[in-house]
Amino acid sequence: MDALTLTQVTKKFGRTQVIDGIDLAVAPGEFCVFVGPSGCGKSTLLRMIAGLEDVTSGQIAIGGRQVTDLPPARREIAMVFQSYALYPHLSVRDNMGLALRQAGTPKAEVLASTDRAADMLSLTALLDRRPADLSGGQRQRVAIGRAIVRRPKLFLFDEPLSNLDAALRVATRIEIARLHRELGATMIYVTHDQVEAMTLAHKIVVLRAGRVEQVGAPMDLYNDPDNRFVAGFIGSPAMNFLDAGALGLRSDSLGVRPEHLAISAQGGTIPGRVSHLERLGGETLSYVQTEAHGLLTVRQFGEHDHAVDGPVWLTPDLERAFHFNAEGQRMRA
Numbered sequence: 321m322d323a324l325t326l327t328q329v330t331k332k333f334g335r336t337q338v339i340d341g342i343d344l345a346v347a348p349g350e351f352c353v354f355v356g357p358s359g360c361g362k363s364t365l366l367r368m369i370a371g372l373e374d375v376t377s378g379q380i381a382i383g384g385r386q387v388t389d390l391p392p393a394r395r396e397i398a399m400v401f402q403s404y405a406l407y408p409h410l411s412v413r414d415n416m417g418l419a420l421r422q423a424g425t426p427k428a429e430v431l432a433s434t435d436r437a438a439d440m441l442s443l444t445a446l447l448d449r450r451p452a453d454l455s456g457g458q459r460q461r462v463a464i465g466r467a468i469v470r471r472p473k474l475f476l477f478d479e480p481l482s483n484l485d486a487a488l489r490v491a492t493r494i495e496i497a498r499l500h501r502e503l504g505a506t507m508i509y510v511t512h513d514q515v516e517a518m519t520l521a522h523k524i525v526v527l528r529a530g531r532v533e534q535v536g537a538p539m540d541l542y543n544d545p546d547n548r549f550v551a552g553f554i555g556s557p558a559m560n561f562l563d564a565g566a567l568g569l570r571s572d573s574l575g576v577r578p579e580h581l582a583i584s585a586q587g588g589t590i591p592g593r594v595s596h597l598e599r600l601g602g603e604t605l606s607y608v609q610t611e612a613h614g615l616l617t618v619r620q621f622g623e624h625d626h627a628v629d630g631p632v633w634l635t636p637d638l639e640r641a642f643h644f645n646a647e648g649q650r651m652r653a
């Protein structure tokens with residue numbers, strides 16, 4: 321039985337259609353990430369699963385049970401927000417145990433669950449502190465601990481890392497992946513960050529304007545995108561789109577990842593000028609202005625030097641390029 325099933329779920333705010341007929345099945349234990357640009361409806365969809373927002377039409381089932389009309393408290397879910405949403409006057413221990421205490425769970429059991437979650441999250445030494453005396457990363461761990469203590473059927477995360485600095489974001493991301501492995505729980509996670517989606521998910525749902533563009537495992541979306549939108553959204557730096565007609569090809573545009581564009585001062589297919597160079601240590605990114613295809617990104621491993629403003633030639637690896645038609649749909653051979 322699916323851990324989560326969405327059937328033709330829609331949402332309108334007034335006359336604006338924000339979610340447009342979404343079908344989705346998430347298996348038990350799966351880590352499913354909703355990703356897409358700002359405003360595509362990810363948070364709204366998650367809030368509908370949580371019961372914080374009602375659906376305009378369609379059905380939501382959690383663990384095979386219809387929950388479409390149930391209030392959040394009866395859905396057996398726990399949600400972790402970007403803002404942590406901790407009670408400032410309660411200690412870490414009391415914040416983590418609150419939901420269980422409110423549900424009438426015996427005191428000893430609340431303590432045991434809280435201690436276990438604190439141990440998993442390295443929060444044991446902080447149990448008597450108040451949220452104000454914690455760092456942002458520690459507060460977010462408490463919010464995650466509070467969710468774990470409740471043993472929900474479904475964990476829902478709404479951009480939980482966006483308030484953390486870059487290093488802490490990576491550390492907490494790894495922590496969440498480890499927790500997922502240890503708990504074997506089903507997790508639904510919203511982010512606009514495709515790197516988070518790629519590194520955490522078993523299954524990525526790419527959303528655009530309230531619709532699903534593609535669902536698949538991270539490397540399947542990367543290696544086999546259905547359309548230009550997914551191809552451009554998954555992968556960093558983003559895929560280049562070349563004018564296929566200008567290259568004498570029959571498709572409308574040719575998608576080439578930055579690592580599949582060769583760059584040379586000697587010669588090649590596409591002439592251009594280096595407009596900017598970024599040396600990232602392990603790799604070099606060159607931004608090359610071309611007449612026929614606009615600005616293209618080239619990624620090379622290691623350190624490379626190309627004169628800024630100097631002429632260069634680019635050559636796409638056609639074996640690894642993707643063809644798209646004028647509607648942006650993938651043309652498979």
Ligand SMILES: Nc1ncnc2c1ncn2[C@@H]1O[C@H](COP(=O)(O)OP(=O)(O)OP(=O)(O)O)[C@@H](O)[C@H]1O
Nearest residue numbers: 333336338356357358359360361362363364365512
């Ligand atoms: N209460 C509301 N009333 C009217 N429109 C809303 C409401 N909540 C969200 N919207 C609109 O619905 C659309 C989807 O919003 P949502 O927050 O789900 O997007 P998102 O993909 O999570 O974006 P972000 O990454 O920026 O948070 C947006 O256009 C937003 O303006």
